[in-house]
Every structure is written in C-alpha cells, then in structure tokens.
Amino acid sequence: MNGFADPRLVRTLARAIAAEAEKLPRPVTFMEVCGTHTNAIAAAGLRRLLPSHVRLISGPGCPVCVTPVGYVDQAMALAEDPRNLVATFGDLLRVPASSGSLEQARATGCDVRVVYSPRDAVDLAAANPDRRVVFLGVGFETTVPTVAAAVLEAEKRGLANFFVLSGHKVMPPALEALLADPALRLEGLILPGHVSVIIGARAYRPVLARYPIPAVISGFTPVDVLRTVLELTKQVVEGRAELVNLYGRVVREEGNLTAWGMVEKVFAPCDARWRGLGDIAGSGLALRRPFASRDAGQFAVTLPTPREPAGCRCGDVLRGRIDPPECPLFATACTPDTAAGACMVSAEGACAAWYRHERFAGVA
C-alpha cells in the first residue's frame, strides 16, 4: 500500500486542488481535529502544495494538548506518593504542570514509568503487587477501548492494584462546541481517521445535521489528506455540505462495535474540561460504578491552584483562532526543549509540528 505516498499521485492531486480552487468564491479554511493529522500534514509539507487561498488549521485534536493543567497536577501529586507507581504514555511526560512536570518528578525519585500499551500497565500491576499502579488515561476514542480492555483484563486477572486516572475525552461534543462558536470561520472539517475507526461515520451525523458543513473522514498519508482537501474544496465550490468517508479501507459506517461496546461497559459519559474550549457537557468518560474502585481520583491528594503558563496562547491555537507563530512565546520563550505550553510539548501539538517543520517555510 505504498502507493498512498506515491509522489506522482501527490502531484496529480495537488494540481487537481489548484484547478478546483480557481473556482472558489473566497479563501477557505479547513480544520483538522487530530494530532496525527497535524503532524502528518506538517511533516509531509502539504501546506506548501496548496494554493494560498486554501488554508489548513489545527483544532483541539491533540489529547495531551487539550488535557487541562489540573489533570497533570493530579498526576504529579499521585506520583509523589511512594505507594503509587504511575504508568503513562510518553506524550504526557514533559507536559507542564502548575509547577514542574512528570519528567522532573521522575528525576527526583518518583516512580513514573512510560508504557507503550495500557496492557503493559496491567503487567506492572501484576509484577508489583504491593504498589498501586495508576495508569494515566488520556486520549480520544481511538485509545479509550485499549484502556477499557486493560481494565477488564485487570478484573479477569484479579489485580485489585490497577487504577486509572481518567482524563479521556470524546470528539463529537467538542466538534459541536467548535461549530456552535460564531467567531469560528470554517469552510470544512477534516475528521479524525482513527477515532472514526472506533465510533464510525455515523457518530458525526447528529452534530453535522445541526451544523451542516463539508466534512471528510480522512486517512493520514499525503494522498489521503490531499484527496480530502480536494473533496472539501469541491463541496464548497458546489455549495454542498456532506459527510464523506474517504478512509473506507478501515472506517465503516458503524465503527468497531466490539471496541465501543467495551468502552460502554467500563466508562460512562461525564462532563469534562478542555484546554482552550472550557467545560463541555458529556465530552468526558468516567469509570462506571462496577469499576469505581479502580478510579485513581479517589486517592486524596493536595492540589495547587491550577496555573497555566503566563503568556501561553495554547487555548487560542486549539480553537483555531491563531496559528502558532502568532503566539508571542512561539520559538522564543517556548521551543520543544523549553516548552511553556502543551501544544509545544507533544509531537502532535500544533506548535511543535509548526516549529519542527514549517518555521522557515514562509507560511504564516
């Protein structure tokens, strides 16, 4: 399937987009809401292949970036308790808390382990029966089923010392919050491919019925993304607003029912706070009652008043209000090595992707 990166097909698509964009009545902005798209678009330099009046921006699609500082503070406090072993995906390690980061906590002796899979955290619980293993559950619908499966596996193995601090979020309510914002000027949505693998195309239909806009479920190769941009451009030119699935090789209308069924068994919807978007009803996931004993939120910890880094405009970046270079800290006080905000820490953050790949491309 290497054809999806074939440079000849990429050129053909870029030419087709340029031809279609000639017919646009006005400049257009399309937003992706997936950190993996953010990174893929920047790394492949796709913005440079598009006409200047077709603009791509990032939305709240990087799970680490939308996780509020209060969650990281809670994770830090849990890590500081020697009874706890904190297991996390690597992305969270360097995200700034109100003071310090998990990486700094680890350097001062806290037991923070990076895992590739939630299953590894379950194995840590088996190997450390005298410790409480707290898995930091951060991620969207793609990741949540893997955590639900890990919880069920811990149940099956009788591991009472496996806990989850759930900061999980779901995408449709966040899309609704974005689309309801009258300040947002957007002509199309690039929908997250791997979230869609789990929830299916059907999950977007209610929101898109209330807020009609061209919307395309997209894969991640250069060919996938450019096909998506071409389809969105055509829809604008023809005055259509439809949901189209261009990632049919893995995304089905109904999604992965086994995976989502497991999520519904373990988690229930709850309200959640997003960096940049604020509180969104029904956009989070909390452990259901039979699994409430595994909720690490039950451990009393002393928390500081959450403090976002001074001058950081991650919130505006996540809402698509500014491009990263418009933040006064970008590439000065805030770089991947000295990140002030979460969007510069995660490789999938818009600021990090922009810093690494587009800083000198003259696109701003």
Place this chain on the structure above:
Amino acid sequence: MCLAVPMKLVSREELKGVVELSGMRREISLMLLPEAQVGDYVLVHAGYAIAQVDEREAEETLELLREALAGEEA
C-alpha cells in the same frame, strides 16, 4: 497519539496475536478485534488491533488515482 499502523497478522492463539511489519514481529491483543484472521492486515494502536484493513478498497482507491494520473500524462 492516535497513531495506528497496518501490520500483517501472522499467527494467533485465542486473543493473542503476532503481527509483522518489515520483518519486525510484535505481540498484540485481539480483544478489540476478535474476528481478525491470520493473513489479514490489521490496524494496530497501543498494542491492540482495532480494525481489519480492506485491501481491496485500498487498491481500488489507488487504481482510480492512477487512472487520473494516466489521463493527465496522456
């Protein structure tokens, strides 16, 4: 964080599978995709298979694009 990679399922025993990509093998869980068959390409995320890759759909997509390319070059 939503990175997922297509890999070939080369063996399975109940819900444990072994996938291969470019000669590298890795053990994964099939809890989220129990219907996966040996020989399928599966999409792997955080140690779990989450979808079967429809290779025919993928080939048809590429074929259409190649026809457009051929049309351009003709």
